């Protein structure tokens with residue numbers, strides 16, 4: 001899941017398209033969706049009987065659909081919905097299924113483990129194998145686990161505050177690191193502001209969370225200057241407010257600043273793991289003190305892991321040993337259960353490997369090129385960015401350099417119209433902004449299908465009232 005946001009703007013919506021055309025396309029696509037999905041509609045009525053918001057998790061309503069699409073099954077790059085439409089899936093569970101739906105190697109490992117025990121709060125032989133593979137892949141020697149990337153970030157934050165004795169967290173404006181409350185502080189007109197959408201949070205998070213714009217080295221230095229920041233928690237490329245790429249040299253300079261102020265760098269590679277088997281950091285020579293990986297790490301099973309440098313691990317272990325006995329605030333009962341370990345071992349051994357990534361990257365580049373030329377052909381002021389297997393189009397002429405610029409480029413109505421148009425033509429992309437992910441099973445034909453549908457959508461948007 002990623003953030004949905006509303007630009008703090010009084011100017012016309014981004015995108016260069018007349019809002020009336022957007023609304024007329026949206027109305028047409030909503031009617032078409034309703035006509036195409038009678039079984040999903042009936043099932044949505046049933047689901048709503050006892051599930052709040054009519055869905056298992058309230059944000060499943062963030063899709064552009066008039067009622068929740070219900071699925072039958074999914075395999076590889078394709079998802080079949082309840083009405084029998086076979087969709088080319090470029091959402092892939094918002095990265096959870098980045099290695100394809102139900103990858104056979106993971107399914108076999110799960111089946112083999114399931115009959116030998118699912119959870120025991122004990123390690124088996126998979127534990128050492130997974131630790132070895134993570135250390136080799138990410139270049140960090142010490143690891144622990146969580147069920148979700150959210151929890152992994154939360155646990156890392158706790159370890160690092162304990163290890164450093166510092167309270168402050170520093171994040172980049174517009175970030176998302178799961179539902180970790182501490183990160184929900186935005187910069188509004190240059191001032192930190194706790195996100196109004198955050199439910200039930202009774203603490204003033206601005207006391208301990210500092211926020212600066214991405215790619216702003218001067219602001220980063222100023223925020224680090226009091227030497228009270230435990231860690232900078234960041235995605236190496238921002239992916240949750242649309243995509244925001246680092247300026248050339250940004251991370252080299254930022255890492256030096258962070259180190260100079262005695263602060264630790266945590267890179268959240270939950271989405272940028274699409275860059276390669278060791279994430280963006282390994283692919284680009286960054287040297288974080290800690291790394292978080294989640295979502296696709298278990299081939300679709302809920303698993304996450306975090307790795308520490310030797311120095312940080314020693315400090316974290318010392319903090320735990322120095323603490324009185326009792327609850328640490330870190331961990332959950334089923335974390336690192338036997339099924340999760342089997343799934344991670346299979347994923348790390350067979351899927352998080354260079355020869356699986358290489359074709360994904362080639363196809364993602366073809367997709368990005370195709371989107372660029374389609375946008376250019378329609379003369380629209382939109383840009384396209386790609387990070388590994390991940391591609392995004394944004395409603396601004398040049399890639400945004402920070403969260404505020406990325407937010408200003410958003411246009412929820414236009415996104416909804418596009419997403420629904422694509423869905424009605426058998427193509428699924430993420431409900432939040434305009435992200436498309438390629439998995440090992442995605443074919444050239446899937447990419448062609450997406451590009452043709454995208455071209456059709458732009459034709460409809462640009463010609464709706466001509």
Ligand SMILES: Cc1ncc(COP(=O)(O)O)c(C=O)c1O
Pocket residue numbers: 001002094148149150151153176177178179235240268269270271294295
């Ligand atoms: C960068 C990043 N970190 C963490 C998370 C949280 O992942 P999960 O919802 O699986 O806990 C997300 C989810 O989108 C994410 O994008």
